[in-house]
Amino acid sequence: MEVIHLKYPHQLQQKEGMQPYSLALGFFDGVHKGHQAVIKAAKKEGERLQIPTAVMTFDPHPSVVLGGRNEKVFYITLLQQKLTLCEELGVDTMFVVHFTSDFAKLSPAAFIDTFIRNLNIRHVTAGFDFSFGAFGQGTMEDMYRLSQGDYGVTVVDKQTDQEEKISSTRIRQLLQEGAMEEVRRLLGRPFDITGIVVHGDKRGRTIGFPTANVQALEGTYIPASGVYAVRLRVQNHWYDGVCNVGYKPTFKDPNDKQLSIEVHILDFDKNIYGEEVQVAWYKRIRSEQKFDGIESLKTQIEKDKQAAIHYFKDFS
Numbered sequence: 001m002e003v004i005h006l007k008y009p010h011q012l013q014q015k016e017g018m019q020p021y022s023l024a025l026g027f028f029d030g031v032h033k034g035h036q037a038v039i040k041a042a043k044k045e046g047e048r049l050q051i052p053t054a055v056m057t058f059d060p061h062p063s064v065v066l067g068g069r070n071e072k073v074f075y076i077t078l079l080q081q082k083l084t085l086c087e088e089l090g091v092d093t094m095f096v097v098h099f100t101s102d103f104a105k106l107s108p109a110a111f112i113d114t115f116i117r118n119l120n121i122r123h124v125t126a127g128f129d130f131s132f133g134a135f136g137q138g139t140m141e142d143m144y145r146l147s148q149g150d151y152g153v154t155v156v157d158k159q160t161d162q163e164e165k166i167s168s169t170r171i172r173q174l175l176q177e178g179a180m181e182e183v184r185r186l187l188g189r190p191f192d193i194t195g196i197v198v199h200g201d202k203r204g205r206t207i208g209f210p211t212a213n214v215q216a217l218e219g220t221y222i223p224a225s226g227v228y229a230v231r232l233r234v235q236n237h238w239y240d241g242v243c244n245v246g247y248k249p250t251f252k253d254p255n256d257k258q259l260s261i262e263v264h265i266l267d268f269d270k271n272i273y274g275e276e277v278q279v280a281w282y283k284r285i286r287s288e289q290k291f292d293g294i295e296s297l298k299t300q301i302e303k304d305k306q307a308a309i310h311y312f313k314d315f316s
């Protein structure tokens with residue numbers, strides 16, 4: 001898959017040098033089932049017109065530029081994972097538009113001239129609620145009205161789950177609640193993060209439950225603190241495990257707000273410090289607690305482990 005980075009106003013390519021494309025448009029954080037429907041519809045149009053399919057996404061998230069807040073943005077899928085998921089959906093080219101304040105000021109008509117006509121887009125597909133141009137004032141009706149026959153337009157209907165729109169916002173809320181089974185349903189795959197195994201306090205080994213301490217890549221959304229049944233991928237192999245996301249209140253000062261992700265991998269005793277791993281979340285088991293001593297914590301972790309074994313035994 002080809003990845004083309006674009007920064008307004010320095011448009012890299014002109015229509016003459018571009019092949020025709022069927023394009024899916026949106027931010028696509030999570031590449032959830034709603035997004036998948038949009039990308040599949042664009043692909044279908046590409047096949048019908050016998051032209052390649054492209055996805056246009058933006059980086060960073062528009063709220064970083066428009067939000068006016070200094071809060072950090074956390075992503076369900078970082079850009080690299082978004083690219084990988086689009087490639088798996090059969091996308092031929094990704095346009096990654098650098099989202100700047102100048103770009104955000106473009107009128108809907110100017111957006112279309114620069115990023116649709118100039119890139120030789122022959123068909124545009126987006127969801128029913130897609131908006132574009134300054135203040136998000138352009139709608140899909142405008143996209144059609146301004147086309148003047150230069151490109152076709154497909155609007156994808158609202159994709160729902162339990163009568164509610166599948167959206168990145170809803171998935172972020174569910175991650176905050178630790179509702180990983182629902183998240184998995186909306187994504188069409190388990191939620192996962194990539195990270196590096198780093199050294200912890202080395203206490204795990206002494207209490208009989210060694211753990212891989214995973215430092216997530218910068219900008220990754222982390223599910224609510226608590227204990228979960230997870231799978232961890234190391235060197236292309238997935239292992240079942242039980243994970244604690246939290247602050248280890250049994251051992252740490254309550255003011256120590258260093259969040260950790262620790263996975264006790266079942267039936268595993270290799271040294272994986274420094275390895276890049278992926279953690280996939282399946283089910284929340286309980287909240288993190290402060291125990292009155294190591295023995296009660298150990299008893300509980302053994303129960304957590306059994307809960308994870310039980311979960312994966314019945315898992316199809």
Ligand SMILES: Cc1cc2nc3c(=O)[nH]c(=O)nc-3n(C[C@H](O)[C@H](O)[C@H](O)COP(=O)(O)O)c2cc1C
Nearest residue numbers: 200201202203204242244248249250264288289304
């Ligand atoms: C499945 C599991 C559940 C855990 N639950 C808790 C908990 O409820 N409260 C807590 O303080 N620590 C909890 N821990 C964290 C342990 O305290 C931690 O693994 C241990 O202190 C080792 O930390 P270290 O790797 O930094 O040495 C849990 C760990 C695991 C693997």
Ligand SMILES: Nc1ncnc2c1ncn2[C@@H]1O[C@H](COP(=O)(O)OP(=O)(O)OP(=O)(O)O)[C@@H](O)[C@H]1O
Nearest residue numbers: 026027028034126127129130158159166167168169
């Ligand atoms: N549930 C859905 N049904 C149909 N189209 C959707 C759905 N969710 C998103 N889309 C479309 O997919 C593209 C990407 O949307 P966007 O990145 O805004 O996702 P979102 O999930 O709606 O995000 P947010 O929750 O932040 O509004 C847009 O064209 C949008 O209209």
